[in-house]
Amino acid sequence: MGRWEPDTPGRLAKAALDLYRERGYEQTTVAEIAGRAGLTERTFFRHYADKREVLFAGSALLQEAFVAAVTGAPASAGPMRAVAAGLDAAAKLFTGRREFARERHAVITANSDLLERELIKLATLSAAVLAALRDRGVPEPAATVTAEAGVAVFKAGFERWVAAEESRDLPELIRDTLDTLGAVVADGS
Template sequence: MGRWAPDTPGRLAKAALDLYSERGYEQTTVAEIAGRAGLTERTYFRHYADKREVLFAGSAALQEVFVAAVAGAPAGTGPLRAVAAGVDAAAGMFTDRRDFARKRHEVITANADLLERELIKLATLSAALSAALRERGVPDPAAAVAAETGVAVFKVGFERWVAPEEIRGLPELVYDTLETLTGMAAEGAEGARA
């Protein structure tokens, strides 16, 4: 494939993920990623700051979609329902990307530095959601609790979705996870009253 072919970032991401899966993250160089994609190292660095960031390029877009859905929830929507709208919008971004997501998840969970970066991404997302909820008039600690809950539900649903034998869709698994949480919260409220 020539250097002028479209979707340079996507080609680099696929090449990186393939190499990380084959050889390991630590053993793979940027030069090898660029070469596998049919590009130069210089081109790689036009798109990504380092070999780690190729795995996290979608973080900003995910956060933007999640936060926009929370901010755009109808007036009077409670904080958990607003966050559920964000979870739903975010889940929609992964349609037809399960194979890529599975490989990415395997690479990230096998490397402590990448796992740390993934957790930072989730903490940043939670802070952004909390800010969006506060802008809607939700006070703390409710804004922070709702944001953290939404991120946890999305994370658990996502991890279930990328499991090797899983065939259900991400939205279904996210809502199943949310229903599990709702049931647990109801149990907890009943137990506290008893």
């Protein structure tokens, strides 16, 4: 092993993503990821439970930022405005990470097990946003509908953002997607 270098989790994530793109997710081993990053398998397992979790390590941070913004929205903000604050906070986490996000998205959509894990991540995010809305006193079914709509807006905006031809930033696309939802609901059709 070479001399110590900072950002071990980031190095492992980059090595994993590079190998997943080159060889495929299924064909890549933890040993290969660690070796590519110049680290040991033991070091890998200090940071990630398995090779799948390299792609989902940011889920907790995303959820924390989203929920904190919903919780911290002004008391006068309605449910959708509170969720919009959460969407803004979540989108800001991706600043400067578009290429990594594009590559990660391509790997995930090419593998059904990873796609299933991504959907679980989104369902967990929705449940956390729902809990935050309920804590704000939002009644049912408004709390559930708003939480699910907010996560759908995030997912749709994110998928637009990682598209090869897209150049706008994620916060702008999230706001645009939220406006689209508002227009569809206002239209009533």
